[in-house]
Amino acid sequence: MSKQKIIVKKQKKGQDYGAAKTFISAAVILFLMLMLTGLLTYFIPGGEFDPETMIFTKSQTRGIPIVTWIGAPILVLFSDSGALVIAIIIFLLIIGGAIHVLKETGLIEGVILAIVKRFANNENLLLAMLIFVFMTLGAFVGVFEEVVPLVPLILILARRMGWDDVTGLGVSVLATGLGFAAAVTNPFTIGVAQQLAGLVIFSGALLRFFVFISVYGVLFFFLKGHIKRNRTERIDAKIQDTSHVPASAYKFFVSLMLLMVVVVGLTPFISFLRDITLPIIGLIFLIAGIGVGKIVNGSGKWVTKQFFQGAKEMSPAIILILLATGIKHVLIEGQILGTILYGISNQLQNKSPLFALFMTFLAVMGLNFFIGSGSAKAFILMPILMPLMDLLGIGRQLGILAFQFGDGFSNILYPTNAVLLIALGLSRISYVKWLKFILPLQVVLFVLAMFWLAIAYRFGYGL
Structure with missing residues (x-):
């Protein structure tokens, strides 16, 4: 066996060990949280909370069987949200398979190599551009889950630039x-919350734009400092030869990626696209993987093998x-969500406006641990928060900012966020390592959020 093959084999073993360690640590943390949530159903009385009339109806039972705790990861597939969970799983399998095919053809390496050569002597510009593009997708279009397919590409780019995987995720x-x-x-x-609050959609955007700029600056200097402290060897010289990839494969891939950008960009403006965005993206990547694989290799059997290998990973x-x-x-x-919301509403009443505003921010942050969807939380919380904002004279616009x-x-931050878990799995970074990086x-972001809430309150934002 050649020396190069031995090195590759050792690297593969190291990656497999790192992936297993990442998976086990995250699984243990989530399992413990699952058990803790089950225990809470015995200590927190269950019930239903009607925010419109502020009536709380206690449940006659307390606690759910331990078999429900342990079986919850399977039982959730048969719940009301089961169809969505299954759709996400299928989406991930398709993305994993397609990305693996694209990597094995050498096309992704070729694209990354071109970017590395372009920005080899100006990595700060590349860093600023990448952060701006991804932040803009989240801030203006509402993209989050949809960036998952791009994570492997950015991780490769980061390694070629001499950045670590944490920077790639950053x-x-x-x-x-x-x-x-x-x-x-x-x-x-913003859109859903303002609609539920009876406000003009996207009103108050000027202040939020300044918030965007401040967060952008914080993230840029944070990642720049991290790169300086954790620089790795730039390995663009070790990139595999991609000269065998025909130009037609690149054209085919770029065309599909542009189509994906168009779909994502139109999602906020075409209502029926919102429910099928992920399936469409999955289909686009499936076509890209199969198409590029056939153009480069020509063997359907080889493409199928690589696809299922990626799905398996x-x-x-x-x-x-x-x-x-x-x-x-x-x-x-356990019906304890209603109890928690009822407790939050009681705590916010009869408090000073600014204190209530800060408490709203913290309460939503706490609830986000259990309910990741921003739209779902808006439907749950807006009927509670908006009357309280009116009562305290804060204004609904400011309440939405806190939300x-x-x-x-x-x-x-939270290990219950599916996108974060997938990204960590793709990068082989443990949750503990991510937590040390992100805390x-x-x-800083916590202080910045409090600062903007105080400024907005001081100048009567939205009143």
């Missing part, structure tokens, strides 16, 4: 998540998603 998933939090016209948080992320959604299932089955911050900034930034 300029992609992290940037998108923070853009989602510092939203200007995000239709899934995505399976650990699916287990983590089932564990995370299982936590929400136990929360709903926006609470919903978004913790998306890239200092979270502290």
Whole structure:
């Protein structure tokens, strides 16, 4: 066996070990959280809370059987949200398979090599551009889950630039998540919340634009400092030869990626697209993987083999998603969500306006641990928060700003967020390592959010 093959084999073993370690640590954390949620159903009385009349009706039972806790990751597939979970799983399998085919053809390496050569002597510009593009997708279009297919590409680009995998996630998933939090016209948080609150859609955008700029600056300097402290060897010289990839394969791939951008861009403006965006993206990547594979290799058998290998490598992320959604299932089955919301509404009444505003931000951030969807939280919380904002004289626009911050900034922190779990699996970074990286930034973002809420309150934002 040649020396090069031995090195590749050792690298593969190291990657497999890292992936297994990442999966086990995340699975253990989620399982413990699942058990803790089950225990809470015995200590927190269940019930239903009607926010319109502020009436809380207690349940006659308390606690759910332990078999429901343990079986929740499977039982969730047969619940009301089961169809969505299954759709996400199928989407991930398709994306995993398609990306693997594209990588094995050498096309992705070729695209990355071109970018590396273009920005070899100006990595700060590349860093600024990547952060801006991904943050813009989150802030203006409401993209978050849809960036998953791009994560492997950005990770390869980061390695070629001499950046570590954490930086790769930083300029992609992290940037998108923070853009989602510092939203200007995000239709899934701002749009839905303002519609439920009876406000003009996307009104008050000027202040949110300045919030976006401030978060962008914080993230850029945070990642720039991280790169300086954790630079790795730039390995563009070790990229495999991609001269065998025909130009037609690149044209085919780029055309489909442009189509995907158009679909994502139209989603906020065409209502029926919102429910089928992920399936469409999955279909586009499936066509890209099969098409490029056939153009480069020509063998349907080879394409099929590579596709199923990629889908197989995505399976650990699916287990983590089932564990995370299982936590929400136990929360709903135990009927303790209504109790929690009732407690929050009681705590917010008769408080000073600014304190109530800060408490709203914290309450939404806490609830985001269990319910990741911004739109779902808007439907649950707006009927509670908006009357309270009116009562306290804060104004509904400012209440939505607090909701926006609470919903978004913790998306890239909690291990119950499916997008974060998938990204960590793709990068082979453990959740513990990610937590160490993200906590200092979270502290800065927490202070920044409080600052903007106080400024907005001081100048009567939305009144």
